[in-house]
Amino acid sequence: MIAVYLEIRDGKIKKSSLEALSEAKRRAQELGQEAAAVLAGAAVADLAPAAFGLGASKVYLLENQALADYSSQAYAIALAAFAAEAKPLAIFFPATALGKDLAPRVAARLGAGLATDCTKTAVKDGTLEYTRPIYAGKAFLTVRLKSSPQIATLRPNVFPLAEAAAGTGETLRIALAIPDGAIKGRVTEVLKEESAELDVTEADVVVSGGRGLKGPEAFGLLRDLAAVFPRAAVGASRSAVDSGWIGHQHQVGQTGKTVSPELYMAIGISGAIQHLAGMSSSKVIVAVNKDPEAPIMKVADYGIVGDLFEVVPKLTEELRKKLAE
Amino acid sequence: MNMLVFVKRVPDTESRIRIQHETKTIVEEGLNFIISPYDEYAIEEALRLKEAQGGTVKVVSVGRDEAATILRKCLAMGADEAVLIKDDAPESYDGLRTARIIARAVERKLGPADLLLFGKQSVGADNSQVPAMVAELLGLAQATVVTKLEVAGGSATAMREIEGGLEKVALTLPAVISAQKGLNEPRYETLKGIMAAKKKPVPMITLEELGLGAADLTPAVEAVGLDIPAARQAGKVLTGDPAETACQLVQLLRDEAKVI
Numbered sequence: 356m357i358a359v360y361l362e363i364r365d366g367k368i369k370k371s372s373l374e375a376l377s378e379a380k381r382r383a384q385e386l387g388q389e390a391a392a393v394l395a396g397a398a399v400a401d402l403a404p405a406a407f408g409l410g411a412s413k414v415y416l417l418e419n420q421a422l423a424d425y426s427s428q429a430y431a432i433a434l435a436a437f438a439a440e441a442k443p444l445a446i447f448f449p450a451t452a453l454g455k456d457l458a459p460r461v462a463a464r465l466g467a468g469l470a471t472d473c474t475k476t477a478v479k480d481g482t483l484e485y486t487r488p489i490y491a492g493k494a495f496l497t498v499r500l501k502s503s504p505q506i507a508t509l510r511p512n513v514f515p516l517a518e519a520a521a522g523t524g525e526t527l528r529i530a531l532a533i534p535d536g537a538i539k540g541r542v543t544e545v546l547k548e549e550s551a552e553l554d555v556t557e558a559d560v561v562v563s564g565g566r567g568l569k570g571p572e573a574f575g576l577l578r579d580l581a582a583v584f585p586r587a588a589v590g591a592s593r594s595a596v597d598s599g600w601i602g603h604q605h606q607v608g609q610t611g612k613t614v615s616p617e618l619y620m621a622i623g624i625s626g627a628i629q630h631l632a633g634m635s636s637s638k639v640i641v642a643v644n645k646d647p648e649a650p651i652m653k654v655a656d657y658g659i660v661g662d663l664f665e666v667v668p669k670l671t672e673e674l675r676k677k678l679a680e
Numbered sequence: 681m682n683m684l685v686f687v688k689r690v691p692d693t694e695s696r697i698r699i700q701h702e703t704k705t706i707v708e709e710g711l712n713f714i715i716s717p718y719d720e721y722a723i724e725e726a727l728r729l730k731e732a733q734g735g736t737v738k739v740v741s742v743g744r745d746e747a748a749t750i751l752r753k754c755l756a757m758g759a760d761e762a763v764l765i766k767d768d769a770p771e772s773y774d775g776l777r778t779a780r781i782i783a784r785a786v787e788r789k790l791g792p793a794d795l796l797l798f799g800k801q802s803v804g805a806d807n808s809q810v811p812a813m814v815a816e817l818l819g820l821a822q823a824t825v826v827t828k829l830e831v832a833g834g835s836a837t838a839m840r841e842i843e844g845g846l847e848k849v850a851l852t853l854p855a856v857i858s859a860q861k862g863l864n865e866p867r868y869e870t871l872k873g874i875m876a877a878k879k880k881p882v883p884m885i886t887l888e889e890l891g892l893g894a895a896d897l898t899p900a901v902e903a904v905g906l907d908i909p910a911a912r913q914a915g916k917v918l919t920g921d922p923a924e925t926a927c928q929l930v931q932l933l934r935d936e937a938k939v940i
Contacts, residue, residue, distance in 0.1 A: 425847075427812065427822055452842035456824045459809040463779060463816035468900030471775075471807050484904060489773070489806050493697040494706065496773060497905035540821025540855060544848040546839075554843035584940075596861075603827075603862040604841055609693040609803055610717050610861060618939045629693040635912060639937045641929065647917065656915035657932055659925045669926035677930050678940060 357383045358391040358415070358443040358504075360434065361406060362453050368394075368405050371449035371511035371557065378476055378514040379447050380410035385478045388444065391415060395433050397423035400526065407522040414526050415441060421533040425453065426541040429533050431460040437529045438465055443504050445483060450508035451556075458508050468500035470507040474615070474636070491609040491632040511557050513615055553588040555607060560618045561637070563590030563607055564600075565630075567623020567644065567663055571600035576664070577622060580671045583678060590614065590634075592624045608633035623663045626651030643667065681735035681831070683726040684793045686782060687719040687754060689747045690804040697908070704906040705770055715750040718799025720866040721859035726797050727758045728864060729831055736760045740790060742767050742781050748882050755877035756869035762882045763790065765890075774899035775809025781897075782810065783817035784890045793854055795836075800825045800858040808858075815856035823849040824858040 357379040361372040380390040392406035395417035403414040417433040434457070438446065446461070448454035450472040462469040470485035474495075477484045485507050486497045500506070555561050562581040564574055574589060581587035590607040591600070607614055609629035619637035624630060626642075626649055634640070635654060642655035643663050652658045659666055691697070691711040698707040726737045738761040739754040741747040751762035765785055786793065796818075798811040808824070815822035823829075823838035827846070830837045836851045841860055869877075887897065916932065918925040933940045 427815070427824075431816060452825060452840070452847075455808045456812060456822070456840075459775060459779075459812035460816045460822070462809070463776060463813035466776070466900075469775060469807075469809055470901065471809060486905070487806075490691070490695075490697050490706075490804055491693075491806060492909065493695075494699055495905075495907050495909060496704075496903060497907075498773065499902045499904055500900055501902055502900040537819070538821075539819075539852040540823065541850055542847045543850045545842070545845060546848065547845040552844060557843055603860075606861070618933070618937075627694070628696060635909065639933070639939045640912070641933070647919075652917065653914045654912040656912075656937060657929055658915065658917045659929060660917060660919045661922055661925060665922040666926060669923045670929065673926045673930040674940070677934060 356389050356391050356441065356443045357445045357447065358393050358441065359447045360393045360454070361402070362449055362451060363394070363396055363399065363402065368402055369449065369451065370516070371451055373405070373409055374511065374514040374516050375447045375449050375509040376406060376409045376411060377517035378509060380517060382476055382478055382483060386481070389413065391441070391443065393417060393434070393437055395422050395430055403526050407524045408519040409517050410522065412524040414524060416526060416528045417531060418528065419531045419533055421535070421538065424542050426538050427456050427460045428538050428540060430457050431464050432533050432537065433531050434461045435464045436531055438504055440529055445505040445507065448508045450510045454508045458506055462506045465504065467502040467504055467506045470498050470500060472510050473507050474510050474513050476507070488613060491613050491629070492636055493632050510615070553586060555588045555590045555605060555614050556612050558586055558588035559616055560584040560587035560620070561590045561607065561614050561616045562587060562620045562622065563592065563624060564595055564622045565592035565624030566594045568595060568600065573664070574601055576667045580620070580667055580674070583671055583674045592630050593627070621651050621655070622667060624651055625649045626654065681729060681733055681795065682793045683729065683735060683737050683795045683797060684786065684790055685723050685726050685737060685739045685754070685759070685797045687723065687739055687741050687750055688716045688802040689713050689741065689743055689750045690716045690802055693717065693803055699906050699908060701906065704903040713746070715753055716799050716802045716804070718801060718803070718859055718861065721861065721863045722797035722799050722857070723754050723757055723759065724864045724866040725829060725859060726795070727867070733831070738763065738790065740765060740785070742778055744768055751882050752877045753869060755880050756873040757867060758873060762880070764882055764884045766884050766886050771805060772899035772901060773805050773807065773903060774901035775807040776813055777897060777899050779810045779813030779817060781887065781890065781892060782814050784892055785885060786818060788890060789885055795831070795854065796820070796856045798856070798858045800860045811856050811858035820854055820856050821851040822856040823851055825860045826857050827860050827862040829857060829863065
């Protein structure tokens with residue numbers, strides 16, 4: 356069995372978790388095994404149908420009042436109890452803020468090998484293999500995990516989401532004992548960014564700005580451009596972040612985030628190695644730069660040589676027209 | 681307050697990475713090595729806490745003798761002590777192996793500590809595993825990817841970055857913190873600090889001293905491939921009137937790239 360931990364935010368299963376479940380189902384079929392889903396929280400049974408719809412044949416419910424608010428310790432205890440009972444071959448987590456907080460804790464509790472932020476999984480000679488970027492994507496490492504279970508986190512926005520269909524399966528509850536005294540840390544509040552912007556790692560389109568923007572104001576142009584798309588986010592190069600023009604959570608590159616959107620637009624970004632590492636796995640890259648020799652032009656599928664202050668507003672206008680058609 | 685800060689020596693982020701296919705390792709020759717950038721936020725936070733509330737800052741690295749260089753940098757920044765846990769094994773990409781070494785060292789040699797600080801990930805292996813694993817092995821609370829930390833008495837409040845927002849985590853000390861960019865602005869070492877750091881000893885702990893055997897140290901992660909991604913090819917370049925190039929690009933994105 357390949358089990359997938361499904362992350363719940365605002366009462367819904369996150370898309371990245373459904374992508375992970377879709378991938379688990381594909382690999383499980385290849386191995387002649389079943390895919391299962393794991394839901395944890397105070398009361399989560401209502402969400403089981405979504406998991407069945409993506410091909411899970413079992414949904415495990417880890418329900419306990421101690422799981423009402425997220426605590427890595429409490430959740431690790433719950434997941435370990437699940438693993439002890441269900442004995443899955445592998446457990447996949449989404450490589451989100453939560454998944455990357457929880458999966459290592461579970462792995463340590465179970466003595467399991469963990470592959471972080473995988474961008475590919477495969478079955479070779481009957482064994483699961485996990486491919487993941489290292490050095491922020493300058494190289495790709497493929498590993499096998501010699502533990503039971505194997506644990507992996509899967510990068511959002513990389514694995515295709517399966518078509519949901521009507522499906523049913525078995526719902527099982529895992530008995531949990533989570534001693535109060537064992538929990539020393541807990542999330543007490545979730546603060547959303549006022550603008551409720553999508554994170555660059557989750558967006559289908561990322562519009563990033565760099566030194567060429569000359570100041571924080573020009574990010575307004577980029578926000579206008581991003582607003583044309585349904586699921587877009589604004590990114591930035593390290594120099595724009597270090598100049599204080601935009602928050603570091605927008606930074607794309609080796610000391611920021613690694614992104615793989617459908618479309619990456621690099622505006623006024625020259626393309627330092629550490630930036631290219633963070634965005635080279637984007638499906639289509641567009642660059643707008645006044646310098647035709649800028650390194651970004653060597654990786655861009657489409658480059659516009661010109662003044663971004665003139666080009667970007669025109670681009671926004673054209674895209675708006677085209678997308679309205 | 682006693683603080684332990686864990687640091688790793690990694691190739692500079694501007695490095696071009698070359699690989700050795702047979703050994704599935706990177707070619708170290710010609711690379712410039714630095715302290716992993718996120719670790720600097722961890723040290724800076726510890727130094728600020730020490731300045732505000734008193735205490736000690738001990739920096740620790742697991743690795744080969746060369747890691748002493750980054751430990752001296754931490755001493756020059758203001759850390760009180762540095763310890764090298766000597767591990768000559770090549771990069772295994774197995775966070776649990778490193779976490780077991782660190783957890784055992786904390787139990788037997790380095791502790792007790794109120795705070796264990798790490799960078800959110802090493803740039804390189806990009807595992808983001810060790811801080812949370814150490815927390816689990818030691819039964820401690822954790823806050824990972826932290827951009828704000830407040831410590832008062834026996835507890836702490838951390839803000840951690842999540843998609844599109846922040847999470848506030850309440851922690852009872854001792855606890856594990858992993859630092860994200862934005863937590864602070866790391867200081868530069870002073871000349872005086874550099875001179876003083878040269879004279880400080882960097883004691884070494886061996887894995888044998890920690891009583892770690894093959895069962896603890898055999899990686900659960902087996903590398904079966906290491907590749908450099910195919911270079912992207914430069915595509916079409918559009919020049920000329922901004923309105924026209926914008927129009928052409930949108931057409932290409934729809935008809936050729938089919939992304940809109």
